[in-house]
Every structure is written in structure tokens, then in C-alpha cells.
Amino acid sequence: MLAPLIRIKLPLGRLSIPINLPVRFQSSLTSHLYPRPGDRVIVAMSGGVDSSVCAYLLHKQEYNVEGVYMRNWDTVDEKSVCTGDQDWKDVQNVCKQIGIPCRMINFIKEYWIQVFTKAIDDYARGLTPNPDVMCNREIKFGRLLEKILGSSHNDEDGIWMATGHYAQREVAPCGKIKLLRAVDSTKDQTYYLSTVPEEKLQRTIFPIGHLTKLQVRQIANEANLIIANKAESMGLCFVGEKNKFADFLGEWFVYQKDVENNSIIVVPGSTNILLFSRKLVARDWVWCWNKPPDGIEKGIDLLGQVRYRQVAEPCKVTMRSDFKYLVEFSVPIQAVAPGQYVAVWDGNWCLGGGVIEESLRDFDESDKITLTDSDQS
Template identity: 30%
Template structure:
């Protein structure tokens, strides 16, 4: 079947990347349908779009205008239920348990792919597509993997490590072949009204960045104050509640220590936040569960393999050795110290420039 007869649903956020994604696919001969995923929880909060977020109410206006320019069908699909169950609930519970979650990873896997793909297939589409800066590659072993985009400055492979082989087989990522300036130039030349729209920066459902207040309002749980302590239990002062803190943090501690100190751990079971020196934030080993293997089929229990590992979105990556320790656990040892290994974040493993797999960092 040629592209002219194949249908692709493009997730349109109202931003320049997803808009150019739709434009490129139409130019390539696909039958393009634009869809904005309605995931916001309070339709009166138009401030969600003030900073160019991907989930705000007025994102629909921008996406609809782009669809009109491109002359493609456009719809709004309601994913509020899925977003609340798979993203917001996960976000709340992780912070309440002392972890630092990555809601974009959960949203990608369970909303932007799983739910959108299901609905798109139900209306007869062959593929879904998004404006992520990443590529899809079929490896010599036959498996599909997310591959780095052409531009290192704008690479979103880390947040896509949890996609399945089925999802990848039904996905197109045309933006991965371009740099951001090239994408904006394409939008200009095509007359798209969002060519110079700012990128979103914050978590879309917490636009002011005050996670603790959001969690308290959303759950009705008032997180109690507790003690700042040293690793050996010496009390240093009082904290505002564990949802305010993450490993590696030094701002907002308000501790009269006379020098810079850092959060080195969060202990939800005792409601304590552990404080230490900069040297205490560096480590080499970590435990990971909730595994998803992508470019490789997996590792046998006891098997070890070398990778490049990233422990956060903006981590450049460091060489590491990974050993399968159980059905759903691995142990990762970096060749050198890495800063602020944070429970709740993802460890993403790369071979060359493609994603081998990853999982969720747990407490050691």
C-alpha cells in the first residue's frame, strides 16, 4: 500500500513541532488527520496555555488554525480519564512516597501512545505521529528502537524509552530528521501561524512549578512538616513536607549551615529529609525496576552488559555495566561517579545512538 492511501493521526499540541510534523507527512503523501488530546482537568484554567504548554485549552485554537492552513481534518479527543489515572495519580503517589516522578514518560507511554493509538486504530488509521525530536530505527536483530534525533541540542529519546514494539511499529517521527531552526523555517515557509510560538518548559498540569501545592490540592492530603537530618540521624532543623524536596536540591532549604548543603535522600517512612555535603550527592550504583527492553530483547538473570546510561533528561550519559538481578530488576554500576541518582526518575540505556531499554530508579 502506498503512502497516498495510508492514514496517520498526528497528535497536535498547537506547537510548532507537531504542526510541522503534520505538514511534512502530508507532503509525503499520507492522509493526515489532526487530533488534539484533551487532557486538562479544569477547563476554566486557561493559564495552562500562557507559557505555550502542550495541554492548555487554547492549544486547540492554535492546532485548529494550523489544520485549516494544511486543509486536513481536525478533531479533539477526550483523554481526561486516562490522563488522571495514568499520569496525575502516578505523579501524586510518587511524590507522597518520597520519589521524584517523570510524568512525561508516563504520559508518552499510556496517553500519547497507548490511548491515542487505540482510538486511532479504531477509526481506521495506520499510524500515529508526534512532533518529538527522535527517530525510529529497525536494528539488525529485527527489533525497533528509538534513535537519537539529528540534533543533540533537542533530543527527546529519554522520555520515549518505555514504548513497546507494537507502539513503535505504528509510529512516525518525522521531526527527528531536523534541527529546531530548520523546523521553524519549514513552518514559516508553509505559512503556519505557530512558526515562532515558544516551547513549553514546565510540567503542563503544574504551570507554576509548585508541585507540593498541586499535590495537596489534588489529593486533599496535607503533607506534614518533619525533620531535616544528617545521614546518621542528627536533627538539623524542620522541613515543610517531603513533597517539597528531591535528591540534589540545595535551594529552598533555609538551613543556617554556613555553607552549601544538599538533599541526599528522602525518607517517607520517618518523614525525614536527609541533608549532606556535595560529595554525598555523588554515587555509582543504583537499582532499577519496571523494566522495558526496546532495542534488545532483554538480559538473562545474572547476565551483564555495557551501555551508556542516562539518569535524567539532561544527563549527557555515562558508561555503565548493567546486570539482571531478578525478573523485573537490574543493578547498574557506572564507570565513574554520577550526580544525584534520584528514586522515581528513569535510567535509560543506550547502545551507540539508540535506546536499548530502561526502567525506574529505586532506593538502594
């Protein structure tokens, strides 16, 4: 069940707005599945509005809160568009304003090996990797969580990690954690967390998952947080300076990559029939509870996404004899790129995801007519 909610008013400067915050569990059966008063909660802070509001709200709830900033990229390159140095300053200033300690942890080496190098290798093989998914699994919910918990291996130690992800967690009757979509569907980030193992979520909380982005921004403003009006994060830093390729390419889109001949095939128009697929094959699948759902050999009906903010579409997921997965969508899906991730949901419950190995273009005549008409409009 979801943690019960209580409606309170937080003192936020001149104004106060009602916010639904999870009530702490005190029963012997559930108290260790949520932070208790006095527990130590380490907030992964980026210098942005979301993680700053997380720290602010948790500090108001009698937790022992500390901010942690991950340095994943070396900013020596002066031409880089990375804002890491300013972000760290923002984290320090926000934590000082709230009244909590903060520290920076260097993961440059780990990020280089586990995310950046792997992404470059994938690009070299003609794939389209998703470094954000990789970073969440390997760094934030991997090395950072390990660093936070240290030698702690049980809930009795009262140490937790909190992040500014738009996601929610629910404790199932069996005690395992369900990863649920955020209240704000336009900001939901469960796609990025789809391959994070369930045991990592046992010690993680998402303080703003029940809020909309508008509410989060309002809290930041009413609390007079110095980053209240800071722009959204640009994401990964290693790309460097922006270029003019988009102006040159215009309305041409990549249909296929030929690594052997070092060439790509492009087609005109974003709705060209060749850019759509009904089926895909995925590998390296991670199920939320470390095992596939019952009936997966014959196929089960779920909802699927192949990129962030895509509208989830009905699909059938079947485990093949080689333990890879065939995902068949009810409608053609645009830009199914090998190397990206496909994630699946049962309603709002994210069941897991895998790496797209290949897309299979399988259309009937009605699909062709619909897409061709759309392309001409």
C-alpha cells in the first residue's frame, strides 16, 4: 500500500501552501520501510530546484539531512558547456540557507569507465545509448548509494538516500518495493529508473514524487530558496559546445546506420514510414523483483515506452528461448533505436526494462496509409 498522506501547511515565508507529505510509519511491520524521526537522510543534490526542495522538505520533517553533490565530469575543458562548478556552488548555498551540511563526492573515474566509455563504445558500434539510464543505475543508485550506506546492510541503521526524481515508491504486502509513476505525468522519470534493482529502492525515497513541477517551483519560491527560478538542467556535459548540425540537416532523419561502411541512411520527414516499428527485441532485461512475471513465456499485456516522455502504448512482452524479449506494440512506434532502453509498466507500476537490440518493422496497409497521409500533411 502507499504510505498514508497527511495534509499540513509548511511555513514558507510570507505564504503557506498545503502539501501532501507521506506520514512516517511507526508499526513494527512497516517502520523500517520508510524513514523514522531522527533517521539520517542523504539527499543527492544537483544544484537544481527539484533536489533542493527535497532537502528543504525533509529538513522540515525532523530528519537528519545532509546534501551530497556528485562530481561526474572534469570541468578542466574550458570549452565545455558543463555547469558543474556553478552547480556545486548552488548546492553549498542552498544547504547553508536551509541549515544542513553538504559535501561533494568525486565519481569522475567511475563515470568515465561505467557510463562515458560504454556510451562511446556503443556509438562506435552504431548504437544509440542512453547515458542517463546508465548513470542512474551505475552511479547514483550504484556507487553513490554504496558510499552513503557504507558498511550498513539493514534498515536498523537508519540511513537513507533521497533524490529529486519524479517517481513514487510503494511497499507491496510482501515487503518488496514497487516503483510507481509520479503524480505529474509530464515530468515522470520512472523510465530512467526502470533498470534500477528493487533492493536499491529499499533504502531510497522520492520526496517530490507526489507533487507537480508547478508545486515544487512554488515551494522553492515561497521558501525563498536562491535557486527557485533556476532553469532546468541541460543534462550530460561531455558533448561540448553546441554545433550547427541541426540547421544543416533540416528535416532529414536517420533511418539506418551502416557501421561496416561508415555511413548512415537518412529519410525526409519525421513521420516517414521507415522511421516506425511495431516490434523490437530487447536484451539485458532487468525485472523490478529480479524475476519475470508469470506467463511471460506466452506473452503478457503491458504498457511500453522506448524514450523519456513518450506516451506509453499497449504492448505484448514475450520471453524468447534465448532469454531475450520480444515487445510487440499495438501501434507503430517512432524512432525505436538499438542501444536505447525499452521500459514497461503494469498500470503505473514500472516492472523493468531492457536494452533494445533491434527494431522490427512490421506494418499492415492501414498503418502505411495513416503514416503516409500524416507525412504529407
